[in-house]
Amino acid sequence: MRVKKLLSTIVACTLMLSLVACSSGKNENASQNEGNPTQEASTDNGSEGGVKIGVLMKTMSDTYSNKLGTAIQSYVETQYPDATLYLLDGQADIAKQISQAEDLIAKKVNVIILNPQDADGSAQVLDLAASANIPVVEVNTETTRTDYASFVGSEDVEAGEIMGKYVTEQLGGSGKIAILEGEMGQSAQIKRYEGLENTILKEAGIECVATLSASWSRSTAMSTTEDWLGKYKDLKAIICENDDMAMGALQACESQNREMIIIGTDAIPDALQAIKDGRLSATVLQDAAGQASTSVDVAVKVANGEEVDSRYKVDFQLITSENVDQYINQ
Amino acid sequence: MKIKKLNGMEFAKKYGILIVLIIMWIIMLSVSPTFRTTDNAVNILRQVSVNGIIAIGMTFVIMTGGIDLTVGSLIAVSGVVAGSILVANPDNVILAIIAAIIVCGFFGAINGFFVAYMRVPAFVATLAGMTIARGFAYVYSDGKPYTLASENFSLIGKGSVPIIIFLIIALISHIILSKMKFGRYIYATGGNLKAASASGVKVKAILLKVYILGGVLAGIAGIVLASRTNSGQPAVGTGYETDAIAAAVIGGTSMTGGVGTIGGTLIGILIIGTLNNGLNLLDVSSYYQQIIKGLIILGAVCFDIHSKGSSR
Incomplete structure (x- = not known):
């Protein structure tokens, strides 16, 4: 009996420790992330640089979404080195995407790039963002609403x-x-x-x-x-x-x-x-790189209060054995 | 005359679910010419092999009175672990297989530990395991699918290899359950845990082993699936546990434990496989397929219970 009690105590302690370890890891990240923008903002005075961009990906696990998410990340890193990017993976779950939207709003991002999980369900993100005065740029897929700042996608x-x-x-x-x-x-x-x-x-x-x-x-x-x-x-x-x-x-x-x-x-x-x-x-x-760069450019413009079009179309291209070589290492 | 009737009842009692499968086959054979081909029969067997392997693991677990919700996630874990090794070196097939199985067995052991030693209800323990394993698959693969280009690895999923793997596992499992001490202990543990414990069965060790077995079999299923699709994807296998549970239960495994056979589960998984294949062959639209599947599963189990009840 005593052995059993001891065992349960050990397990409970291990679980708690791992929890603490996990959460402390998060804290470090968060403070790092919070540190950057304030620094940036002070040097840049809110020009192009220090914007906080929140990205809600529907998932990072299907191949295309992964390409789009990765392209957004690398485009922001190379073109807007001063910006802070919060890219969240909704794991193909609409409830998760909505709670992640709430997280982004709590982080006070300047603009949200939304890759909707669901045409109806993700429309809620627009409501949440509107009540916090954060503009939303939809990328790749559209929600059923039209009161977004802009939609970047392919038809x-x-x-x-x-x-x-x-x-x-x-x-x-x-x-x-x-x-x-x-x-x-x-x-x-x-x-x-x-x-x-x-x-x-x-x-x-x-x-x-x-x-x-x-x-x-x-x-x-x-x-x-x-x-x-x-x-x-x-x-x-x-x-x-x-x-x-x-x-x-x-x-x-x-x-x-x-x-x-x-x-x-x-x-x-x-x-x-x-x-x-x-x-x-x-x-x-479906041009992931094109969608990524256009949506980030548009989002930064929106965050800085510039005028943008309500729709940006990124064209599709047919790839066959004749032209595949030019795409294969993109 | 009386004896003959009794035999009929006995037959229905013992083989109720088999009758359902045979009726389904007769219907399909008469309406679909494609269904009559051997190619299609092989096709069904190959398609059920992945689900069949996890359904066998599920049968062991359910027979102890438990349930294992992690298996769908473990399919993904197995795929990404094997995938990462094969992407690094396509020749490391054996290492990839062993690593994937060990990792999945480890997840099974965690389930078993919490169920047997921490006395967490199996539903809760494996529900937690399900999200942890899924999360692990995402973290491990960074959310990216692995594209496999290993010739040797892809052989596992080709032709009748998946079927052979499935049938060998089914045969071994049948022998374990019907002929070996471990099998008898599983029945005893599921039938009455306290009585089994009192009569000297080390029930905790039995439970632990059963969950490890469930994890290992999910790992093998994941390898077969990864080989069939030539990719290891972290999002794959969602919902596979439900088909596995359905197969075991259709096959007569009791959710309260102590009752079940591998043969029954085999029939259960064939019913599900025949349904999926048959509905596709009959061009039933994707929307209706789900409803029909649910109704037939319900009907099959009702028929089984009823045919058993009539001879009681």
Whole structure:
């Protein structure tokens, strides 16, 4: 009995110690972060430099979001060395994103760059920021609201149209296709599908035999494609609303030695490499670097009270084996 | 005549859930030509192998009266640990596999320690473990997915290799449960912890071992998945624990412990796999798939309970 008590005490103490260790780590960070801007502000007198930029990423774990977040970080470091950046990873959880918005407001940032997790849910961030008089610049995805300072993104409809046109050309206007959709209800899914509806789904010669959601996920896309390959022996092309799903579809086709036109969107590194190796047909680049630099530039302008446009469009580009080399080491 | 009827009841009692699976297969075979192909059968087996491996671990844990919510997160932990090693050196396949399994086994041991020795309820202990393991996967990988380019590692997920791994694990687990002392102790611990303890079973050690086993199996499942998709992603595996729990419970494992078989879980995971595959083949839209899946799981378990009850 005594041993047991001793043991529980030891465990409890260890847990507490680790808690203290964790929180003290945070404190150090915070004081560092707080130290910088005041220093900067005193030297810069609130010019371009000492702005505090809060960034709410929906996640840092899907490949594209990671690229966008990293690009924002490195752009701020190189172009605005005096600025303080708080970049928070919402881990694909809307409740987390909202509480992180509250954290940023508590830190009194000058501007928030919002990469919404959810078109409706993330709109709350705008309310929270408005009540604290902090302007919000939305990047990549839009919320259902329009009272943001500015939106920097690419028109996802355009990505769908580029994919649709490319596959129509490759098929010579006739053949059977299937579509792998993203998480149903997200703006990227709805709009990329709209782009497909505007183009390939209108073609008389092309038959879309199946449309299913693989929720942006590589493993789900892989199993769904495996199911399709058994059923549709004459399937010619699979259009994927992102590259992770395209890579999953590719993996499934390769393991069954099936020739397939596969196209995705986002130009993630493995997709580019697969295009270079002649395995994947094409991808559409959603220009992460372009979105990152434009959104940071706009955010800094907004923070300094300058006029900005309400929308900035960053164009999509088609990447095939012909032009892949210029993107592969970007 | 009387004897024959009794046998029928006995059959339904013992094989209720198997009947559900067979009915599903008969329906699918009659409506979908694709379903009749061997390729599709192999396909289903390959798709259930990852979930099947964790469902077997889950069966052990549930049989002790516990539950293990960490397995979905451990799939991600396994993938990123193996991924980091393989990105550094694609030839270090064995090291990657061993490291991933050890790390996941360690997480299992932490679960087991808190459940067995600190007497934290399994739901709470493994719920905490779930978020800790998920956080660990993010911290370890810095949130970035690892892209794998190791030829040898990708063999694990190719062709029928995942199926063979799954079936070997199922066979070993079946032997452990039905033939070995450890298996009997698990039944005893789950059936009545105090009685087992009084009759000399070291229940705490048994619990610890069972949770370690759950972690190790999740680690193996994570490796198979990482190999299948050629990537180690920190966000992968969310919600996998629910399919594993569903498979075990459909297969007749009692949530209160003491009752369950590996064969039952195998049938459970095949029901889930057949459902996923069948709904895709029948072009059921993504929205309806979730509802139908839930209803069929509910119906299957009702049928099973009812067929058991009728002979009582």
